[in-house]
Amino acid sequence: MTTAQIISRNLATPNRWLEGEFPEKLKSKLEEMFSGKIILTNACRSAIYLALQTAGIGKGDEVIIQAYTCNSVPNPILWAGAKPIFADIDPDTLNLDPRKAEEQITDRTKAILIQHTFGRPADIDKFRPLCQKHGLILVEDCAHALGSKYNNQQLGTFGDLSVFSFEKEKGIRALAGGALLVNNEKFAKHAEELNKSLPSSTLIQVAKVLNNYLTWRLLLRRIIANPAGKSLLSLLNKTDFFNILLSNKERVGERPNWYPAKMPNLYAQVALAQLGNIDKFNQERIAVAKKYSNLIKNSHFKLLEPFVGVNLRFPVFHPEATKIISQARSQGLWFGNWYNKEVYPDGVDVAALGYQPGSCPNAEKLASMTINLPNHINITESQINQVANFLNNYGN
Ligand SMILES: Cc1ncc(COP(=O)(O)O)c(C=O)c1O
Structure with a gap:
């Protein structure tokens, strides 16, 4: 299922x-x-x-x-x-x-x-x-x-x-x-x-996770590329009810009372059903990574050594990362910005989380240059080529 x-x-x-x-x-x-x-x-x-x-x-x-x-x-x-x-x-x-x-x-x-x-x-x-x-x-x-x-x-x-x-x-x-x-x-x-x-999770917590999943699936992923979608997402992300990954307390290093808790039955049912797919998903992401590694020829983008690990993301690095991500999105290519901050995401108080700005220059530099290429498991050959062409033509 x-x-x-x-x-x-x-x-x-x-x-x-x-x-x-x-x-x-x-x-x-x-x-x-x-x-x-x-x-x-x-x-x-x-x-x-x-x-x-x-x-x-x-x-x-x-x-x-x-x-x-x-x-x-x-x-x-x-x-x-x-x-x-x-x-x-x-x-x-x-x-x-x-x-x-x-x-x-x-x-x-x-x-x-x-x-x-x-x-x-x-x-x-x-x-x-x-x-x-x-x-x-x-x-x-x-x-x-x-x-x-x-x-x-x-x-x-x-x-x-x-x-x-x-x-x-x-x-x-x-x-x-x-x-x-x-x-x-x-x-x-x-x-x-x-x-x-460990305490049990609460129904309200599960409802929040379901709400986030369904809002993305039924609404946001269809409208996220246009300005109305972006505004709606940034509004929703300010609320703890929607933003299950970053509550207001976590932005400043405090513990929300719903962590830690036992895994709810529903999460376990989904995870168990999905677990059997892990090798297939990883192989598919590795195959996409191989294609990108072979196709991307623009030396202004830094790539990592290919074929190491499972490629949960395929990052490339460029000093104009923010501009490139928004240009790609305006052309319908869903470039991601996961890990574009040394302590991700934007909006967390890094000092409250114990990070001293300037202390890890490699992390800061690479975060500011991070672009995640689309590598979801349903990506098509033609979308991969489109992404590679976009990168190869960038700045030329
Ligand atoms: C390296 C790493 N560890 C832990 C986590 C936390 O995962 P969870 O959302 O399941 O708490 C994340 C979330 O993105 C992560 O990137």
């Missing part, structure tokens, strides 16, 4: 939205896939929060993360009472630079969170020994990397603790939700205790 079919069958039965058999089924499936203990949550940011609590990380502790990230990475660190310490990225991978991370280690550092940006594996061979040397916990953020591998081994299986996202913009385009994978046995008991004390 598709996500839309599952939603339409469940719309009239809110009594099945929160409780039911699907969280247990999804948990078993993920435990089989990753050979570790899984705790399901209502979002990946809840899973990060839980990961820190599981490891006893809190007040006075520091967690090293990369800039060129989403606010929902530093936010749960702040919610746990700890301090996110930003380190710069390697401009060729968009992932945390191990040397820059090491420079930030102090005696308050408790963990390094490595993010597999856009599904490209972080430098695990450097981070594992680095964490061992300094007695630090390694957390893998696999929000972009479901099904991606490093040396033929699933990402998520290298860290002491790993987190995943089932939010609709990620690998399997489910509704929402997250998971914590506990690989290190020493954390398993505490994780289970925390799991037991």
